[in-house]
Amino acid sequence: xxxxxxxxxxxxxxxxxxxxxxxxxxxxxxxxxxxxxxxxxxxxxxxxxxxxxxxxxxxxxxxxxxxxxxxxxxxxxxxxxxxxxxxxxxxxxxxxxxxxxxxxxxxxxxxxxxxxxxxxxxxxxxxxxxxxxxxxxxxxxxxxxxxxxxxxxxxxxxxxxxxxxxxxxxxxxxxxxxxxxxxxxxxxxxxxxxxxxxxxxxxxxxxxxxxxxxxxxxxxxxxxxxxxxxxxxxxxxxxxxxxxxxxxxxxxxxxxxxxxxxxxxxxxxxxxxx
Amino acid sequence: xxxxxxxxxxxxxxxxxxxxxxxxxxxxxxxxxxxxxxxxxxxxxxxxxxxxxxxxxxxxxxxxxxxxxxxxxxxxxxxxxxxxxxxxxxxxxx
Numbered sequence: 001x002x003x004x005x006x007x008x009x010x011x012x013x014x015x016x017x018x019x020x021x022x023x024x025x026x027x028x029x030x031x032x033x034x035x036x037x038x039x040x041x042x043x044x045x046x047x048x049x050x051x052x053x054x055x056x057x058x059x060x061x062x063x064x065x066x067x068x069x070x071x072x073x074x075x076x077x078x079x080x081x082x083x084x085x086x087x088x089x090x091x092x093x094x095x096x097x098x099x100x101x102x103x104x105x106x107x108x109x110x111x112x113x114x115x116x117x118x119x120x121x122x123x124x125x126x127x128x129x130x131x132x133x134x135x136x137x138x139x140x141x142x143x144x145x146x147x148x149x150x151x152x153x154x155x156x157x158x159x160x161x162x163x164x165x166x167x168x169x170x171x172x173x174x175x176x177x178x179x180x181x182x183x184x185x186x187x188x189x190x191x192x193x194x195x196x197x198x199x200x201x202x203x204x205x206x207x208x209x210x211x212x213x214x215x216x217x218x219x220x221x222x223x224x225x226x227x228x229x230x231x232x233x234x235x236x237x238x239x240x241x242x243x244x245x246x247x248x249x250x251x252x253x254x255x256x257x258x259x260x261x262x263x264x265x266x267x268x269x270x271x272x273x274x
Numbered sequence: 275x276x277x278x279x280x281x282x283x284x285x286x287x288x289x290x291x292x293x294x295x296x297x298x299x300x301x302x303x304x305x306x307x308x309x310x311x312x313x314x315x316x317x318x319x320x321x322x323x324x325x326x327x328x329x330x331x332x333x334x335x336x337x338x339x340x341x342x343x344x345x346x347x348x349x350x351x352x353x354x355x356x357x358x359x360x361x362x363x364x365x366x367x368x
Contacts, residue, residue: 051316053310077311077313077316078312079310103348132288133351147312149315176283176290179290255319255320
């Protein structure tokens with residue numbers, strides 16, 4: 001019997017822990033500590049950059065300091081995003097076995113990405129996939145997504161603009177002229193939109209639609225709501241202390257392999273029967 | 275030939291690839307490949323950067339090395355040629 005666990009676990013004032021928990025979720029699923037899990041969370045005021053990005057190339061650092069936002073590098077590729085409480089983040093970590101009939105990456109971007117799209121469509125939005133990993137409604141991007149197949153799990157996450165401060169978003173993110181020209185807009189704020197500007201449907205309805213969407217999409221028999229386990233928190237604490245709150249990780253664009261010492265400690269938590 | 279620093283960016287179908295490089299007497303001394311592209315497994319980018327060090331900064335060597343190194347990677351919205359092109363562009367000091 002397949003089960004989907006749903007957690008609404010967030011530390012909005014501490015984006016570093018929120019993002020450390022993302023990696024912890026993938027790792028915990030990868031070592032079978034947890035069932036397939038769908039998570040929702042928010043950050044209060046943070047810029048999240050992609051794994052391959054350099055902070056100074058993507059972020060207006062003076063403005064970041066002015067608004068006292070945190071800068072956190074996530075474990076997945078893709079572009080920089082601004083998070084405030086008007087942005088709903090979602091992530092799903094599922095068993096690697098799901099992708100047995102396709103490459104793991106293809107499975108994520110052909111199947112798992114349907115979760116948010118079907119959820120929005122069930123609420124009456126005209127939502128579509130565009131350009132591999134963007135979710136658009138009425139031709140405006142409402143959600144960017146990213147993924148990883150590291151840590152023996154399929155991990156997919158995204159940020160959904162519900163009611164984000166667009167002035168802050170467009171002031172803090174540096175967008176290359178080449179990208180703006182490609183999109184035919186003069187500023188990122190003309191390319192993206194808040195979902196609640198189209199229809200203020202309520203966060204709880206969006207979450208419910210996501211849960212139902214993934215239940216149907218992946219054929220779960222049971223849904224249950226939960227809180228993080230002690231071991232998940234332990235893994236997240238390690239990642240937080242040793243990686244996500246370090247300047248070296250967030251500003252110097254170092255690779256995961258630089259933190260290899262964590263693997264052994266995390267494996268110990270995974271395998272230690274307590 | 276001396277020292278040369280270069281920077282180039284390329285808008286792939288999905289994502290921007292930025293390359294900063296330094297070369298000395300025709301050999302790559304440092305190189306950094308950044309941007310919002312997606313490639314799996316992710317750490318292949320750091321391995322490629324390491325492989326490129328001390329490589330001859332000419333089109334043939336770069337093409338061969340990048341093609342060989344990324345041939346087993348999964349690229350989403352970009353191609354091996356995109357990476358070859360932007361690295362060569364950076365090394366030309368454009």
